[in-house]
Amino acid sequence: MNFQEYPDREILMMDLADRISSELKGHLLTNDRATLCIPGGSTPGPAFDILSGVRLPWDRISVMLNDERWVPEDSPRSNTRLVRERLLTEHAAAAQMVPLHADVPTPEEGLGALSDDVEAHLPITVLLLGMGTDGHTASLFPGADQLEAAFAPDAPALMAMRAEGADEPRITLSARALRTAMSTHVLITGAEKREVLEAAAKKPELEAPIRGFLGAATVHWAA
Numbered sequence: 001m002n003f004q005e006y007p008d009r010e011i012l013m014m015d016l017a018d019r020i021s022s023e024l025k026g027h028l029l030t031n032d033r034a035t036l037c038i039p040g041g042s043t044p045g046p047a048f049d050i051l052s053g054v055r056l057p058w059d060r061i062s063v064m065l066n067d068e069r070w071v072p073e074d075s076p077r078s079n080t081r082l083v084r085e086r087l088l089t090e091h092a093a094a095a096q097m098v099p100l101h102a103d104v105p106t107p108e109e110g111l112g113a114l115s116d117d118v119e120a121h122l123p124i125t126v127l128l129l130g131m132g133t134d135g136h137t138a139s140l141f142p143g144a145d146q147l148e149a150a151f152a153p154d155a156p157a158l159m160a161m162r163a164e165g166a167d168e169p170r171i172t173l174s175a176r177a178l179r180t181a182m183s184t185h186v187l188i189t190g191a192e193k194r195e196v197l198e199a200a201a202k203k204p205e206l207e208a209p210i211r212g213f214l215g216a217a218t219v220h221w222a223a
């Protein structure tokens, strides 16, 4: 793991947005399309604000969440809502969003309609992951009902997931799908998450799922 520490969160978000946009731009020099896979939650909003204003061939970029909370799209808990409000504006409004939510009661019922599109957008060009204070990433939570299956080498790209630590049912890319990424970044802020990440690096991935992605990742951290 490559750990990058920044003087403050503003500089972190600017540098991260710059790294992600350079990687997308570089990929699009020799490829028709790119897939940017991003987290939801409370941390990445400021990086999305910056990225949305970067001049990129966004019409050739597909934006896909790592995971979604099974809530209506107008809920403050909706990761899709976050992406629509904070990333898919300004220049980035031209990007295509790969849906991770459908208007059906459960993620299990949504899988059929959503999975093929997710699989069609692999491999991921640039992956940005977040992490919760329990060591979860995407909706790969410690103790989740499908966690072991999500780390299997032949896991489907998209899976339903339920966990005590999650407030609602989830849908998530599997480890197999996330690991298709050509470039992986992890975004964390605050002293507590740094401690969790350092501890996670010494645990098995089923105990601290973020562990499963650290080998290939650059971790971006600021207090």
Ligand SMILES: O=C1O[C@H](COP(=O)(O)O)[C@@H](O)[C@H](O)[C@H]1O
Binding pocket: 038, 039, 040, 041, 042, 043, 044, 066, 067, 068, 069, 079, 129, 130, 131, 132, 133, 136, 137, 138, 139
């Ligand atoms: O529930 C989720 O949590 C993680 C971490 O979120 P944060 O609020 O601690 O930044 C996030 O990466 C994931 O996409 C989200 O669904």
